[in-house]
Structures are given as C-alpha cells and as structure tokens.
Amino acid sequence: MTNPQNSTMQGDRIAKVLARAGVASRREAERMITAGRITLNGAILKTPAVTVTEADDILVDGQPLAPKEPPRLWRYHKPPGLMTTHKDPEGRPTVFENLPTGMPRVVSVGRLDMNSEGLLLLTNDGELARQLELPSTAWARKYRARAYGHVTQEKLDTLLKGITIDGVKTGPIEATLENQKGDNAWIAVTIREGKNREVRRALDELGLTVNRLIRLAYGPFQLGSLSKHEVDEVQRSTLRDQVGHLIEIPKGRPGDTKSVLSGNKKKNIKHVPKSKANAKRGRPEKRTAQPSDADAQATPIAGRKPKQSNEKWGKEKSAAMRAQKNQERNAKLAGRPARRGDKPADLDRSFNKSGKPVKKSGWAKSKSKPQHKPKGKR
Secondary structure, eight states, X not given: OBOTTOTTSOOEEHHXXXXXXXXXXXXXXXXXXXXXXXXXXXXXXXXXXXXXXXXXXXXXTTXXXXXXXXXXXEEEEEOTTOBSSSOOTXXXXXXXXXXXXXXXXXXXXXXXXXXXXXXXXXXXXXXHHHHHHOGGGOOOEEEEEEEESOOOHHHHHGGGGOOEETTEEOOOOXXXXXXXXXXXXXXEEEESSOOTTHHHHHHHTTTOEEEEEXXXXXXXXXXXXXXXXOEEEOOHHHHHHHHTTTSOOOSSOSOSEEEEEETTEEEEEEOOOHHHHHHHTTOOOOOOOOOXXXXXXXXXXXXXXXXXXXXXXXXXXXXXXXXXXXXXXHHXXXXXXXXXXOOOTTOOOOBOTTSOBOOOOHHHHTTSOOOOOOOOOO
C-alpha cells in the first residue's frame, strides 16, 4: 500500500483500478470500499484515498480481482420501464437484470430515467465510461421528445441560452420543432452535458410536459435499427478510432467468439475451418484432385474461349440446323431411287424456329412481284 500524497510513488487510485477491472464505476467502488467489501493486502480497506500498484493484492467480497480486460463497448436499446442501476432499493426492474445471458459485468455510460428509452452505451471499463460522461468530451446527445402542449420555434430557440438546474447553469440546448399533432409536439433536442433530467426540465421551462423521450445518438454512436432489448458490440477498430484519444484501446478482436445478442438469447459463432466443421458433422472433407506426373508434363490447357455475342451465336445455330436437315435428307434419298421434284441436299433453304423449311411464294422466287395487266375491255 502506498500513500497518495507521495507523488514519487507510481500507481492508480484503487477506485480507478476497480473501475478499469469492470467491478463498478468509480463512485460505486468508493461506496463498496466504505461498506468494507474491499480487502487490500489482507486488510479491509476503509478509505478510497489509497494508491495501489500491480504488486498489491486486491480482493472484492473475498474474491481476487479478475485480470484486466481490454475495453469493450456495446450499444443497447433500453425499453421504458427499466431503471439504469445495478440494484434498485424499491425492487423495480433494472437494465442489468434484463440484459441477454452471457454478457460480462458492465456499467452504463450515463443514465436514462425509468420512462426514457433508446440508446444506452454499456462498457466493461469504468474509466472509459467516466471519460465518455465528462462534459469536456462535448459529445452530442441527440433525443426525440414528444411533449404535451403547444410551442413555436421562437420559444424553443430561447433554450440556446441554457437553463439552471439545481443552481447550475447548463450549456446551450438545441431544440427543433418537427411537427405539431393536436396537443402533442415532436421536438428534436441536442445537449452536450447530460445533467439529471435535462431535456425534461428544459421543455418544462416552456410549459411542455414530456410524455415520451427517445435517445437516438450518443456522440458518434447511433441507435440505428436496434430492436428493444437488443445488444450490439462496437467493433474494436471503430472503438479505437472514436475513443482512442481518451483511453488506450489495444488492437485485435475482443475474443475468438463473436456474440450475437438479442432479447434474452445468445448465440456463439466460432470461426472454425470448414474441414474441422465437416468432420464434426460426419461429412467427408472435399479434397481437390492433385495432378499426376503425366498430367504435369502434358501440354497446358488453353484458356477459356471468349464469349460470343447473341447475334453470332444465332447465326451459327441456324447454320448447324441447316446442316443437320441436309444430312437427314441425304439419308432419305440414299435409300430410294430418284424422283421427279427432288432438289439437291446442299441447297441453302430457310428454316423457321422449329427447324422446318419455309416455303417461298412465287413472287419471292422471281425476286419481283408479278406484273398484272389492268382490267379493261378486251
């Protein structure tokens, strides 16, 4: 154990270490320490004002601290009616009690009140959650609110000056009137600080009562087409691009197993080679035939012939059909004596689509129409 007042010693505050390990947020970790649930080097810790290093032995509820995992982030579509807390004193249902099975221990980035819905970011790293919650990050939180009452855009523009919540002045609040349907107005709201019930309180200042609130985006992360209760993990490359300047994100995949989480179900899709997968299913493995020595010494096969146009292929097909008809005619003529009216077998004749010869009219044979004398008196 080291003294935090000694700046020469290296290490981190124990609350930060617990948060990075995914045990709880910093504030929750401090409450756990006050409750006597944390043991440091065999002694129950009584104050969070302690700096620890990797050499220190930390126990949480008598269990050793799990090894540090790389930061991960999930998008979660929170439905209304759930509390954003790990344990509610009144016994109301919580977000973390209704997460899909197989999810690791996570904390939320910010909160959504019980009646709000939409995008809620979850992470296994408490330090990442803290960095994303800080007002200095200045990430835009976008909402769509349905409020009871009538309002104009001029009134909504007054929120750009901010409002006072619990004696603290907020930053600018951008509100845009989308439409007014009867007594309800749909309003797009953007804030950058995320104080307690900021959107509801801001619209309440204008005499509006919010009866539905949906969070659509938190910084660069969008709700998108996520269904209610559905969870989707952010790819590590995307996470590194977006928050790599705030916290160290290692390269590579979060794990060898890709999780698809929806509702209370989880499917693990492991990347198994096809040969091994076929062996498990009892299927024979497909093998490519190896060339023999004789084949290797043979003349290489010519490349594929270029494709022919439809017009050229039609002409060749017609010529082949004419040749076949001529062969059939020759076979018939060979078995009987010649008769009057026989024509040479190699005579070029016209055939229809079914292969039958087309009879030509008299004027077509003479290549000119017959000349008819005008009718008159003889």
